[in-house]
Amino acid sequence: MDFNVKKLASDAGVFFTRAVQFTEEKLGQAEKTELDAHLENLITRADGTKNWTEKILRQTEVLLQPNPSARIEEFIYDKLDKKLPSRGTNAELLGQYMLEAANEFGPGTPYGSTLITVGEYQKRLGSAERELLHTSATTFLTPLRNFLEGDWRTISKERRLLENRRLDLDICKARLKKAKQAEAKAAAAPDFQETRPRNYVLSASASAAEHELRVAQTEFDRQAEVTRLLLEGISSTHLNHLRCLHDFAEAQATYYAQSGDFICDASTVSSSSQRPSTLTMEQSQLPVTGTRKAKVLYDYDAHDASELSLLADELITVYTVPGMDPDWLVGERGNEKGKVPVTYLELLS
Numbered sequence: 001m002d003f004n005v006k007k008l009a010s011d012a013g014v015f016f017t018r019a020v021q022f023t024e025e026k027l028g029q030a031e032k033t034e035l036d037a038h039l040e041n042l043i044t045r046a047d048g049t050k051n052w053t054e055k056i057l058r059q060t061e062v063l064l065q066p067n068p069s070a071r072i073e074e075f076i077y078d079k080l081d082k083k084l085p086s087r088g089t090n091a092e093l094l095g096q097y098m099l100e101a102a103n104e105f106g107p108g109t110p111y112g113s114t115l116i117t118v119g120e121y122q123k124r125l126g127s128a129e130r131e132l133l134h135t136s137a138t139t140f141l142t143p144l145r146n147f148l149e150g151d152w153r154t155i156s157k158e159r160r161l162l163e164n165r166r167l168d169l170d171i172c173k174a175r176l177k178k179a180k181q182a183e184a185k186a187a188a189a190p191d192f193q194e195t196r197p198r199n200y201v202l203s204a205s206a207s208a209a210e211h212e213l214r215v216a217q218t219e220f221d222r223q224a225e226v227t228r229l230l231l232e233g234i235s236s237t238h239l240n241h242l243r244c245l246h247d248f249a250e251a252q253a254t255y256y257a258q259s260g261d262f263i264c265d266a267s268t269v270s271s272s273s274q275r276p277s278t279l280t281m282e283q284s285q286l287p288v289t290g291t292r293k294a295k296v297l298y299d300y301d302a303h304d305a306s307e308l309s310l311l312a313d314e315l316i317t318v319y320t321v322p323g324m325d326p327d328w329l330v331g332e333r334g335n336e337k338g339k340v341p342v343t344y345l346e347l348l349s
Contacts, residue, residue: 018171021174030170033170038228042228046234053241057144060248089126089129091125091129092123092126094119095119095120095123098119128255136252139248158223161227162227172217176209179209294345294348296310296313308337317331327342328342
């Protein structure tokens with residue numbers, strides 16, 4: 001217990017002395033040992049690497065996961081060293097909803113079959129997105145985090161030690177300077193012979209200060225070398241991050257290429273099924289099936305020359321022809337004829 005108390009008191013004294021030295025340097029009342037230019041450049045480069053790595057890491061996380069709540073959840077699970085519960089991407093969820101809607105509306109209908117087609121492509125898009133997230137986290141985000149949480153913490157620790165050694169060195173320089181000044185002042189005094197014992201004490205004090213300075217200089221030089229070696233390792237960090245950046249760009253290129261292919265395929269399939277086939281001359285000459293009257297429920301504007309525009313509440317004659325889409329009928333009104341949507345009609349007996 002006695003040893004711990006003494007050590008605590010000693011540490012407190014060292015801390016106080018360093019704080020005084022630091023404050024006097026800031027006020028311009030004490031000299032400060034400057035680091036060599038090479039070491040200063042390494043420190044500046046390391047600080048820039050750390051700052052930009054943090055910014056790139058944060059923005060990449062935002063890019064890959066725009067939902068801040070989800071990012072917070074991922075952060076908590078990561079700190080607790082627990083596996084994040086598996087969840088589908090937004091595209092996968094949309095695709096699942098489309099498939100469920102198709103089953104309810106009827107997979108055999110044009111709308112239902114198109115929902116199935118687009119829903120499957122949405123799920124494929126979601127799967128590609130999931131692969132991008134996994135690859136990016138493994139090959140890009142994790143190395144950046146490892147640098148900030150590992151290498152950079154070690155560098156910061158050694159830099160703090162270097163600053164403490166530098167403060168100790170300057171404290172010793174100040175003590176030696178004061179001891180030399182006191183010794184010179186005593187030697188110049190008229191009663192120098194009478195104060196010889198006191199001068200001997202001053203000389204011993206100067207010798208002790210010189211010894212402390214040599215020790216402090218040695219420790220400072222050693223710590224400066226350790227810090228320099230760590231800071232020079234930033235070049236290796238840049239090379240590692242360069243490889244990770246190539247992997248990230250390649251993962252993005254793969255994802256967007258797959259997404260483009262999926263979207264083009266889905267667009268082609270859905271566009272081919274979203275509108276019924278045009279009523280051709282051959283179809284119009286085929287025998288009619290089930291001619292009957294129908295009442296128009298809503299106004300309808302024809303989209304092209306094959307369709308017939310309708311007015312609400314009017315009566316028209318409708319029928320179908322072989323090979324025609326079941327959601328459409330051929331409507332006649334006087335000499336006008338064209339396709340009309342079944343959903344706009346009330347068929348009369």
